[in-house]
Amino acid sequence: MNDPRPQPLAVTGEEVAARIAATVRADVRALRAYSVAKADGMIKLDANESPYPLPEAVRRKLAAALADVPLNRYPDGGADAVKRALRASLQLSDDVGLLLGNGSDEILQLVTTAVAQPGSVVLAPDPTFVMYRVYASHARMRYVGVPLRDDLTLDGDAMLAAIERERPALVWLASPNNPTGTLFDPADVERIVRATPGLAVVDEAYVAYASSAFLPRVLEFPNLVVVRTLSKVGMAGMRLGCAAAHPAWIGEIDKLRSPYNVNALTQAAALALLAEGALFARQVGEVRAERGRLSVALAALPGVRVFASEANFVVARFPDATAAFGALRAAGILVKNVSGFHSLLANCLRITVGTPPENDALIAALERSA
DSSP, X not given: OOOOSOOOOOOOHHXXXXXXXXXXXXXXXXXXXXXXXXXXXXXXXXXXXXXXXXXXXXXXXXHHHHHTOOXXXXXXXXXXXXXXXXXXXXXXXXXXXXXXXSHHHHHHHHHHHHHOOTTXXXXXXXXXXXXXXXXXXHTTOEEEEEEOOTTSOOOHHHHHHHHHHHOOSEEEEESSOTTTOOOOOHHHHHHHHHHOSSEEEEEOTTGGGSSOOSGGGXXXXXXXXXXXXXXXXXXXXXXXXXXEEOHHHHHHHHTTSOTTOSOHHHHHHHHHHHTTHHXXXXXXXXXXXXXXXXXXXXXXXXXXXXXXXXXXXXXXXXXXXXHHHHHHHHTTEEOEEOTTTOGGGTTEEEEEOOOHHHHHHHHHHHHHHO
């Protein structure tokens, strides 16, 4: 039987577009949303994740911990138990302030918002993590990139000159750097932090794979925040990051944090998995060993240059990165083509270190296509 009631008319696309144009900021409309490549059925070496799944015994412990979470209740707003576990894992004293985020991405956005003022500058090496520029745009700050050297190492003198010229409110230093994998010279990092008139942030997302860290020195400077994440060492799906700094800095940034930003399942999972430190340390060691083997094999390919990396990925320049990327994709292997990121990365692929069989498959595919 037909419904006699009149049916509402849907608005036209033109009407919606006109309302968006009149309402949404022009610079936001000009942006593109962050896109994540689909990797179903492929060897996934594009996102700098750990290649190792959790062992069955650890999965059972995790399942038991998650089963006990009272999902009808809000999580602990301060995530105090997780902070205690992180302090122990990172060997942080109670003198260091700690802030948790939904991944380190949320913390990067909070930090940017905290220092944003009309006309203020965000400064970082270039190329580096794309979200520094994105969050600066969101906050209507001016972003200044300082090119790395040709070998993708930090140009400390150029950074200091730019700081003197721009007087930035915020300086980002990702060390090891993404997407290059380079670990910045600690002496250069110290000089830059001391010269920064505003806030300097050292992003140590990949530091588990590196030979040095700046976190132990976080209280030596009046303007330093160090950011860490658990995403790169086997817990990417959990989405947990942290910022460490003098408690006064953490107090200011915390004012911008949404209540209950770290959900109850993440908190329970973090407590269960942080107790498995030996497991993750062993996996990190395996990745570091495979990084060396992969680097040697890539460098042996005709015309390929491999850059030094202290992250869980390797950047290599190919005679034709698009062709190499296509050959790998045809072989069921997904890597990141970073050629369009910056002129310094022309014809470069960023390759996440996989398991030994995954790395063997990648090397074989590249040898066939060479």
